[in-house]
Amino acid sequence: MTAPVLKVDTLCKSFGGVHAIRDLSFEVREAEILGLIGPNGSGKSTTVNSLAGIFAITSGKIVLGDVQIDALPEYARVAQGLARTFQTASTFGEFTVREQIMLGSNVTRTSHPLSSVFGIGRNPVEDSALEKRVAHILDITGLKEVEQKRVGTISSAQQRFLMIATALASGPKVLLLDEPAAGLVSHERKTLSDLIKSIRALGVSVLVIEHHMALIMDVSDRIVVLNFGQKIAEGTPEEIRNNPVVIDAYLGEAA
């Protein structure tokens, strides 16, 4: 078993009287794909938004590597190595695909924030490492052929892959994918599965929230199941598929 890279310890998040997450503990291990599933309203998005720093948590602890990050602002968590994507694609229409990916790298650079796009105040050592990283990201996300196209002109599936590519450019230890298969058709979901596995092969851990059960069962090393804001099961895809509590709460309706 590999070491944990992200530790979530007795996390609670309430919105007024609504306990969206209660005493949630789990860990994401090095180069592991962890699936997070559960019925609508079970707390998946609240978990991701709490990890990413969109929501201030009510109590508990979030540790990335050796650093407790739950009090850090969103951008500082990215700098520590926690990147995320959103349920809807957020891209900058006027940039090229390559430029947008370069912008995603800025959090890890010491040179001017716009140097990656406009060439201001460049650092040659960083530039060369970044060029290699971006070339690899373009390859594994299948975006190489559209790298010079404006983001607003590529397909919606390519925009979803671009969101993942931009998050990867920050050089994360852990990547949070929030419903990455939404809006994708069958062959695009297959490409997505392959991409998620390629990300693991880079040594990056992935936490993926997804309603598409075939995809989550295919990519996940382990799965955590939520219901009413609490963890009701944790295990391999095989264990989860055969868990009567999970079948009763979720898989019976989702499968």
Ligand SMILES: Nc1ncnc2c1ncn2[C@@H]1O[C@H](COP(=O)(O)OP(=O)(O)OP(=O)(O)O)[C@@H](O)[C@H]1O
């Ligand atoms: N900003 C908010 N203000 C108040 N209540 C919220 C807020 N966000 C989420 N909730 C509540 O927290 C609970 C968990 O919601 P959450 O969106 O995290 O679930 P989910 O598992 O992601 O659902 P879905 O699969 O439908 O996206 C729900 O009861 C929801 O109504």
